[in-house]
Structure formats: structure tokens, C-alpha cells
Amino acid sequence: MESIDVVVIGAGAAGLFCAGVAGQLGRSSLVIDHAQKIGEKIRISGGGRCNFTNLLTNHQHFLSMNPHFVKSALARYSSQDFIELINKYQIAFHEKHQGQLFCDGSATEIIDMLMHECEIGHVQIQHPMKVQAIEAYDGLWKVSTEQKVYLSKNVVIATGGLPVPAIGASDFGLQIAKQFDIAIIEPRPALVPLAFTSQIFSAIEDFAGLSTKVKISAGHVKERYGKGRFDEDLLITHKGLSGPAVLQASSYWTEGQAIDVAWVDSKIFEELLNEESSRSKTVDQLLIEFIPARLAKEFAKQLDLHGKKWAEVSKTSRQQLINLMCHWNVKPAGTLGWNKAEVMLGGIDTKELDSKTLMSRKHPGLFFIGECVDVTGHLGGHNFQWAWSSAYACAHSLIN
Numbered sequence: 235m236e237s238i239d240v241v242v243i244g245a246g247a248a249g250l251f252c253a254g255v256a257g258q259l260g261r262s263s264l265v266i267d268h269a270q271k272i273g274e275k276i277r278i279s280g281g282g283r284c285n286f287t288n289l290l291t292n293h294q295h296f297l298s299m300n301p302h303f304v305k306s307a308l309a310r311y312s313s314q315d316f317i318e319l320i321n322k323y324q325i326a327f328h329e330k331h332q333g334q335l336f337c338d339g340s341a342t343e344i345i346d347m348l349m350h351e352c353e354i355g356h357v358q359i360q361h362p363m364k365v366q367a368i369e370a371y372d373g374l375w376k377v378s379t380e381q382k383v384y385l386s387k388n389v390v391i392a393t394g395g396l397p398v399p400a401i402g403a404s405d406f407g408l409q410i411a412k413q414f415d416i417a418i419i420e421p422r423p424a425l426v427p428l429a430f431t432s433q434i435f436s437a438i439e440d441f442a443g444l445s446t447k448v449k450i451s452a453g454h455v456k457e458r459y460g461k462g463r464f465d466e467d468l469l470i471t472h473k474g475l476s477g478p479a480v481l482q483a484s485s486y487w488t489e490g491q492a493i494d495v496a497w498v499d500s501k502i503f504e505e506l507l508n509e510e511s512s513r514s515k516t517v518d519q520l521l522i523e524f525i526p527a528r529l530a531k532e533f534a535k536q537l538d539l540h541g542k543k544w545a546e547v548s549k550t551s552r553q554q555l556i557n558l559m560c561h562w563n564v565k566p567a568g569t570l571g572w573n574k575a576e577v578m579l580g581g582i583d584t585k586e587l588d589s590k591t592l593m594s595r596k597h598p599g600l601f602f603i604g605e606c607v608d609v610t611g612h613l614g615g616h617n618f619q620w621a622w623s624s625a626y627a628c629a630h631s632l633i634n
């Protein structure tokens with residue numbers, strides 16, 4: 235048996251960062267991962283450029299049963315703190331939109347940085363290695379792997395969520411919670427494209443690849459995570475709807491509900507319709523001021539208004555057109571599931587954890603950080619910021 239100050243399970247964003255910080259605080263640290271390649275989610279993130287944080291990150295960008303839970307960790311280690319680290323490594327980056335920061339080069343620069351931070355902290359990294367059991371043992375934690383048994387006062391579960399099992403995702407965190415009688419919030423795929431069984435357009439193939447800015451909303455104030463509203467791009471695909479707008483809305487969507495899409499700003503649209511000069515224009519001509527021509531034609535056809543002059547459109551049809559353009563209500567059949575989701579909603583119930591330390595309230599020395607916790611960020615770098623912030627709070631709170 236080998237004694238060590240902290241065993242971190244999972245060498246992803248949160249696990250590597252936590253071990254590096256703990257190591258540099260003088261704690262002997264070991265990270266164990268079952269995957270052949272570690273940090274894979276970082277590598278594939280942000281289209282290979284890793285949207286590593288967001289300048290605007292605050293608690294309002296997270297879904298959790300307790301929306302205040304993230305505040306303490308985010309205040310202790312903010313996006314500015316992570317940017318300082320990035321600058322120290324001279325990693326070039328740029329802001330895309332709404333505060334999203336991406337590497338100019340490649341996401342592997344972030345992985346290299348984390349590995350270097352671990353090196354400075356003399357962190358041992360073992361992979362691929364399977365953890366066979368975690369047990370309480372004489373006031374310590376006994377972590378049994380295929381090759382060795384470790385004894386430690388601290389075990390950190392940083393095994394992430396269920397998305398993309400092909401690159402190492404597992405339900406390890408949820409299983410450990412079950413073993414130690416720790417409550418979980420039922421997991422659900424989030425930041426995920428939405429699928430439709432019935433055809434939402436006459437032939438969706440004709441529209442695949444089409445992208446346009448919309449206002450979208452999903453969920454309900456009285457539901458698990460409330461209502462989400464976003465102004466982003468919507469992308470039509472062969473399978474349904476995607477793009478940032480739909481990914482964001484998917485986190486708030488539940489089975490059986492409709493999502494609400496406004497293709498146009500209702501005030502501006504109605505103003506245009508009321509203009510005298512609009513009377514002689516066709517419906518298609520009016521719509522293409524706001525949406526791509528192919529979509530304009532489809533919508534005009536759906537209401538039997540294709541080629542019709544605005545002055546000739548009945549009051550009922552006018553209202554139908556306004557509804558279609560400002561409140562397109564469609565019911566997704568489901569999501570594209572764990573293979574296509576970027577994050578997991580739900581996870582370890584935040585009631586079970588101390589928000590300052592991320593330690594289990596029932597089991598001293600057992601920590602949960604990163605995506606396995608019921609904290610899910612909006613699209614845009616917030617999820618990585620949660621990984622860094624929760625890891626930092628944990629590394630500074632290990633039991634001596």
C-alpha cells in the first residue's frame with residue numbers, strides 16, 4: 235500500500251488542474267484515469283480551439299438546483315485568474331463573442347499547460363488504469379487499482395459527465411455517489427441538438443446547413459431549471475435543429491415541451507408590415523428582410539401566401555404570419571443523446587457538498603468537482619471555468 239496526500243480520479247480539465255494546484259501547495263498528488271489518452275474533452279472542445287473561459291462568467295450562466303452554489307468557487311478563482319495563468323504560458327487567445335475566449339492556436343496548448351502545472355507540483359499521473367474500488371479504511375480512503383492500493387485522507391472524484399462515451403466518459407461519479415448514499419439529480423444530456431420526428435419543414439433536407447439568428451426560449455419558470463432565453467444562431471441540419479441557440483435551449487427543454495423561436499423581432503416586424511410601402515410587396519419579399527430567401531419561401535408556402543401581395547392578405551392570415559415569425563412553436567421529439575451532447579445536466583446534488591470546499595458533507599475527505607456535480611454552464615466557456623474554479627477550491631481545502 236502506498237500513502238499519498240490526495241488521489242484524484244479523472245485526468246480531465248478539473249482533475250489535472252486540481253492535482254497541479256494541490257501539488258504546488260506541497261501535497262503529494264496522484265491522478266488516475268482509465269483512458270488511453272487524457273484531457274480528450276479539452277482537445278476536442280471549441281472546435282479544437284478550446285473556449286477555455288468566459289469574461290462574463292457568473293452564477294447566472296449556470297443551471298443547478300441551487301443556482302447560488304457556484305458563487306463561492308467562482309469568486310475564489312475567477313476567469314481573470316485563469317487568464318493570468320494562460321498569459322504566464324504565453325498562450326495566444328481571442329474573444330469571439332459575448333466574452334468567449336478561445337485559443338488562437340490549438341486546444342492542446344491548454345492540455346500542455348495543465349501537464350506542465352502538474353509537473354511543477356510533482357504530480358504522478360497513472361493511465362490507462364482502472365480504479366477497482368474506493369472504500370473507507372480506518373479514517374482514510376483506500377483506493378484499489380489494478381496494480382496498486384493507495385491510502386489517502388483525500389479522494390477527489392473528477393470523472394466528468396456522461397457525454398461522449400467514446401472518449402472515456404463514464405458514470406463513475408454517479409456510482410460512487412450511490413455507494414456512499416449521496417443524492418444525485420437525475421442526469422440529462424444538455425447543450426445537445428434537438429431531433430424531430432414529424433417534418434417541421436416540407437423537406438428538411440432542402441434547408442440543412444441554413445443558419446440564421448433567432449430569439450429562442452425553452453423551459454418554464456416553475457420547472458427544474460426555470461426558463462432559458464437566448465439570442466443566438468439557429469442551424470438547420472438533416473436531423474433537426476442545432477446551432478448555439480438550440481444547444482442553449484436544449485439545457486432548459488424537457489420531453490413533451492415545445493420550444494419557442496422568434497425569427498424576427500416582433501416590434502420591428504410589425505412596424506415593417508404597417509408601412510405603406512409594404513402593401514405592394516409580396517409576403518416573400520417582406521420575409522427576406524429578416525430570414526434567408528429559401529426559408530421565407532417555405533413559410534409563405536406553409537400559409538398559402540407564396541407570391542401574394544401584402545395588401546391582399548386577410549386579417550387572419552396576417553395574424554398567422556406574425557405568429558409563425560414571432561412564435562414558431564415546435565415540439566422536439568428528443569435530443570440527439572449522449573454521443574452528441576456537450577455536457578451533462580444533473581449529477582451530484584449540491585446539497586450534499588460544501589460550496590466552499592466541494593467536500594461531501596457526509597464523508598470528510600471525499601470531494602466531487604467539475605462536471606459530475608449538478609452544475610451545468612451555458613455554452614461559451616462557462617463549463618471549463620466551473621472545472622477550474624471547483625478544482626481550485628477543492629485543492630485548497632484538502633484535509634491535512
Ligand SMILES: Cc1cc2nc3c(=O)[nH]c(=O)nc-3n(C[C@H](O)[C@H](O)[C@H](O)COP(=O)(O)OP(=O)(O)OC[C@H]3O[C@@H](n4cnc5c(N)ncnc54)[C@H](O)[C@@H]3O)c2cc1C
Nearest residue numbers: 244246247248268279280285393394402604605615617618
Ligand atoms: C464536443 C465538446 C466540446 C466542448 N467544448 C467546450 C468549450 O469549448 N468550452 C467549455 O467550457 N466546455 C466545453 N465542453 C464541455 C467541457 O469539455 C466539460 O465541461 C469539461 O471537460 C468538464 O471537465 P471535467 O474535468 O469535469 O470532466 P472531463 O474533462 O470530461 O474529464 C473527466 C476525466 O475522467 C476520466 N474518467 C471517466 N471515468 C473514469 C473512470 N471510471 N476511471 C478513471 N477515469 C475516468 C475521463 O477519461 C476523463 O479524462 C465541451 C464538451 C464537448 C463534449
